[in-house]
Amino acid sequence: MIDIGGVQKEISLELLDDVAVGDYVVVHVGYALSRLNEEEAQNTLALFAELDGSQE
Amino acid sequence: MTGAMQYVDEYRDGELARHLSGKIAKEVHAERQYRFMEFCGGHTHAIFRYGIADLLPPGVKLIHGPGCPVCVLPIGRIDSAIALAKNPRVILATYADMMRVPGSHFANLIRARAEGADVRMIYSAADALNIARENPAREVVFFAIGFETTTPPTALAVRQAKCDGLANFSVFCNHVLTPPALRGILDEPDAMLDGVIGPSHVSAVIGTGAYEFVAKDYGKPVVIAGFEPLDVMQAVLMLVRQVNSAHAVIENEYVRAVGAEGNMKAQALMDEVFELRESFEWRGLGWLPWSARKLKPDYAEFDAEARFGMSHHAVPEPKACECGDILRGVRSPKDCKVFGTACTPEHPIGACMVSSEGACAAYFSYGRYRAA
Numbered sequence: 001m002i003d004i005g006g007v008q009k010e011i012s013l014e015l016l017d018d019v020a021v022g023d024y025v026v027v028h029v030g031y032a033l034s035r036l037n038e039e040e041a042q043n044t045l046a047l048f049a050e051l052d053g054s055q056e
Numbered sequence: 057m058t059g060a061m062q063y064v065d066e067y068r069d070g071e072l073a074r075h076l077s078g079k080i081a082k083e084v085h086a087e088r089q090y091r092f093m094e095f096c097g098g099h100t101h102a103i104f105r106y107g108i109a110d111l112l113p114p115g116v117k118l119i120h121g122p123g124c125p126v127c128v129l130p131i132g133r134i135d136s137a138i139a140l141a142k143n144p145r146v147i148l149a150t151y152a153d154m155m156r157v158p159g160s161h162f163a164n165l166i167r168a169r170a171e172g173a174d175v176r177m178i179y180s181a182a183d184a185l186n187i188a189r190e191n192p193a194r195e196v197v198f199f200a201i202g203f204e205t206t207t208p209p210t211a212l213a214v215r216q217a218k219c220d221g222l223a224n225f226s227v228f229c230n231h232v233l234t235p236p237a238l239r240g241i242l243d244e245p246d247a248m249l250d251g252v253i254g255p256s257h258v259s260a261v262i263g264t265g266a267y268e269f270v271a272k273d274y275g276k277p278v279v280i281a282g283f284e285p286l287d288v289m290q291a292v293l294m295l296v297r298q299v300n301s302a303h304a305v306i307e308n309e310y311v312r313a314v315g316a317e318g319n320m321k322a323q324a325l326m327d328e329v330f331e332l333r334e335s336f337e338w339r340g341l342g343w344l345p346w347s348a349r350k351l352k353p354d355y356a357e358f359d360a361e362a363r364f365g366m367s368h369h370a371v372p373e374p375k376a377c378e379c380g381d382i383l384r385g386v387r388s389p390k391d392c393k394v395f396g397t398a399c400t401p402e403h404p405i406g407a408c409m410v411s412s413e414g415a416c417a418a419y420f421s422y423g424r425y426r427a428a
Contacts, residue, residue, distance in 0.1 A: 004061070005061040005064070009187075012180070012182065012209075012405070013324045014210075014212055015208050015209075015212070015318070015319060015321055015325070016321070017321065024062070024063055026256075026257060026260055026313045028205040028257050029151070029179065029180050029181070029202075029205070029206050029209055029420050030179055030180030030181075030182065030209065031180065031208065031209045031212075032206060033208075033257055033260045033261055033319055034257075034260035034261075034313045034314065034319060036063060036195065036312050036313055037311070037313070039064075039314075040311040040312040041063050041312040043311070044282075044287075044290070044309065044312055045066055045067070046310060047290065048072045048075070048076060048286050048290055049072060049075065
């Protein structure tokens with residue numbers, strides 16, 4: 001069972017191993033394709049906000 | 057009530073979008089053009105919906121690619137599906153997007169259904185299996201379409217059907233592959249691309265490694281990007297930086313969901329059930345070698361093409377429709393004479409106007425009043 005912005009929906013986890021309750025997943029036509037890495041998600045958000053245009 | 061969506065809303069933040077817009081503007085070289093293709097229809101939709109083109113400097117052009125699954129299916133395959141649906145023994149199950157795609161003489165599956173064909177819209181491949189179980193006296197054919205995202209679920213359905221001995225189930229397989237289509241685009245000299253924005257969900261399945269040939273064989277950079285507007289803008293910035301420093305490597309902006317190897321379980325499943333077709337016809341791109349899948353001999357009993365003796369006839373596109381050139385990235389929807397007049401989402405002439413992922417439909421919904 002997943003929650004999409006408040007809408008509950010049953011999806012299949014047959015294509016992913018080791019998914020736990022509370023994980024975020026990428027869903028396509030009713031199947032979870034990939035688990036979201038929350039640390040990387042935060043890193044990407046931080047990258048957007050970087051002040052300086054120069055490369056690391 | 058729908059609530060906020062974590063890991064979605066943050067990637068749509070307006071202030072960060074303006075910040076990224078400023079960074080891109082600062083880094084582009086005024087004397088040159090940057091032509092980047094977003095391969096995937098999901099990105100095309102996001103670009104129009106969020107007005108991303110308006111946040112980019114005039115030198116940066118986004119070219120819409122062929123990654124809209126219903127758009128690239130040639131008319132001949134649609135005609136075959138409609139003919140199959142008209143067989144009174146058959147229930148044809150398919151994704152909603154396929155229902156309005158025009159075949160020859162503007163026929164489509166909605167019209168076929170109105171004329172008595174049994175066509176069912178489904179949300180997932182598993183629904184087609186359920187219809188087969190509930191209708192043992194009928195032949196249930198899953199009209200399967202899509203790239204590497206919809207292929208693994210079809211593979212699961214076929215394997216389940218074999219396991220359960222579900223003899224009245226079969227698949228009209230039209231699954232296609234992203235890398236050969238990208239090759240088809242890059243072999244097209246008119247496209248003149250400086251880089252590619254790689255798909256989100258497809259890449260979650262096939263991994264970033266699948267794009268190495270773009271850098272190696274064509275000397276072009278790829279940045280795999282998430283579907284949200286800030287993802288697309290960050291990918292544009294990364295591409296601009298590569299072009300400016302004369303680099304061509306595969307980078308990944310969508311690290312939160314995509315790895316180098318992709319989803320190996322899904323890949324193994326596709327390899328178990330499917331093999332590659334020597335050649336497959338694409339709308340706009342013509343016949344591309346090794347670009348689509350069919351069922352392996354072990355699963356041939358579930359192949360609708362064999363079961364119903366179907367054969368493929370190439371059918372020319374309607375003359376007025378520029379869908380083919382639009383899918384190859386050499387024309388934009390506004391170059392098409394019938395766009396928004398004879399061809400609208402209500403009455404589509406070409407497939408690009410049907411799906412929300414199609415360039416024409418996205419342009420019609422969000423972009424048609426923009427100044428060119």
